[in-house]
Amino acid sequence: MICTExxxxxxxxxxxxxxxxAGAGVEQHLSTCSTCRAELDRLRSLSExxxxxxxxxxxxxxxxxxxxxxxxxxxxxxRSLWRPRSIFGLSAAAAVLALVMFSQVGRRSGGERLVDEAxxxxxxxxxxxxxxxxxxxxxxTVKPWFQGKVNFSVDVRDWSDRGIALVGGRLDFxxxxxxxxxxxxxxxxxxxxFVRPAQGVPDREVSKSRLRGYAALRWxxxxxxxxxxxxxxxxxxxxxxxxxxxx
Amino acid sequence: xxxxxxxxxxxxxxxxxxxxxxNLARWLLRNDADAADVVQEAYLRALRFFEGFRSxxxxxxxxxxxxxxxxxxxxxxxxxxxxxxxxxxxxxRTIGSAGAGGESPLASLVRKEDQRQIxxxxxxxxxxxxxxxxxxxxxxxxxKEIAEIANIPIGTVMSRLSRARRELQRRLSIAxxxx
Numbered sequence: 001m002i003c004t005e006x007x008x009x010x011x012x013x014x015x016x017x018x019x020x021x022a023g024a025g026v027e028q029h030l031s032t033c034s035t036c037r038a039e040l041d042r043l044r045s046l047s048e049x050x051x052x053x054x055x056x057x058x059x060x061x062x063x064x065x066x067x068x069x070x071x072x073x074x075x076x077x078x079r080s081l082w083r084p085r086s087i088f089g090l091s092a093a094a095a096v097l098a099l100v101m102f103s104q105v106g107r108r109s110g111g112e113r114l115v116d117e118a119x120x121x122x123x124x125x126x127x128x129x130x131x132x133x134x135x136x137x138x139x140x141t142v143k144p145w146f147q148g149k150v151n152f153s154v155d156v157r158d159w160s161d162r163g164i165a166l167v168g169g170r171l172d173f174x175x176x177x178x179x180x181x182x183x184x185x186x187x188x189x190x191x192x193x194f195v196r197p198a199q200g201v202p203d204r205e206v207s208k209s210r211l212r213g214y215a216a217l218r219w220x221x222x223x224x225x226x227x228x229x230x231x232x233x234x235x236x237x238x239x240x241x242x243x244x245x246x247x
Numbered sequence: 248x249x250x251x252x253x254x255x256x257x258x259x260x261x262x263x264x265x266x267x268x269x270n271l272a273r274w275l276l277r278n279d280a281d282a283a284d285v286v287q288e289a290y291l292r293a294l295r296f297f298e299g300f301r302s303x304x305x306x307x308x309x310x311x312x313x314x315x316x317x318x319x320x321x322x323x324x325x326x327x328x329x330x331x332x333x334x335x336x337x338x339x340r341t342i343g344s345a346g347a348g349g350e351s352p353l354a355s356l357v358r359k360e361d362q363r364q365i366x367x368x369x370x371x372x373x374x375x376x377x378x379x380x381x382x383x384x385x386x387x388x389x390x391k392e393i394a395e396i397a398n399i400p401i402g403t404v405m406s407r408l409s410r411a412r413r414e415l416q417r418r419l420s421i422a423x424x425x426x
Contacts, residue, residue, distance in 0.1 A: 011412070015408075050385070055366050063286065067286075068258075072254060123402065
């Protein structure tokens, strides 16, 4: 592992969110790199300072009594008589509406969100025992495994002879939509290929994004959304995308 | 289940998490009175949804409700605090506007261990960053738990946490090597 590979993982390492394999890689790099070690020290200094010094606000004594009586009231059988008193002076419906309107303001476009979710799912998949649900380099094992788990047919191929090895598949969710994740390894880097039905959007060409050291390539063809995520060289990733798109 | 049993079961489940619930509300609202009101509202809301409670973690479930109530309250009373703020990554720009400031660099360096300064620096983070940071550093929750409570993807938890940390390291003079 080199610094540029270590840096994006350092915070997850500090937060104990890496799987054993990635964690060992980071540790090994740290033992030889004083710059990354210093970066980790700064993360630790901040965490220690905050844990030691930041306020932990204790509930005021009166609050527990207030709660107990509010709960007792709320738990009465004749609940139709009990009107929930909103401290906001806002009806629940209006509150929901306000929330919905507010959430639209900051909403990212569907495409960006899909890529964001795909990268998050990729990072999640690297954690302990999460990468693969069905482990097989045989596409005739992986393809039928998805039947009954997703409501579309998954095109599973293997290019081991060209250094892109199928290692298995996984059921994932992007934006709460069932998504097939095909897992490949390229020069020992895991690659997730996410496939799910495009929700009524027209075909689109490949677009690239980068986030936290991961590259994501996404496109839409024949009614399916594809996102390919990995930390492998972009050239390798582009080669895989070309093979996938060649049909 | 009778009403009394239901109330007792609810209290057994939720009262142990009152310190965490209040701490989160207090950090999001920045004063005791508003935090207490929001926690009460959250407990009543939780009681209403208690029948449907199926979550594996009572703490996560309750904190998610506290967080939503706090956001509703801010939306109603201090909407400017929760306007979506996009942060630029590496330019060292100050994020947020409330709270700390106005101190000479020397004075702040001298008192960098000072509790007040740390609290102010955290309070000065925009709410979206502050909540992720507090849940991680003070409540020791995992990325996944935080993602569920704040209703955002794990990738967003990681990027917000990272930017919050960088901003706090800068404010608290935890020196950073030039990139």
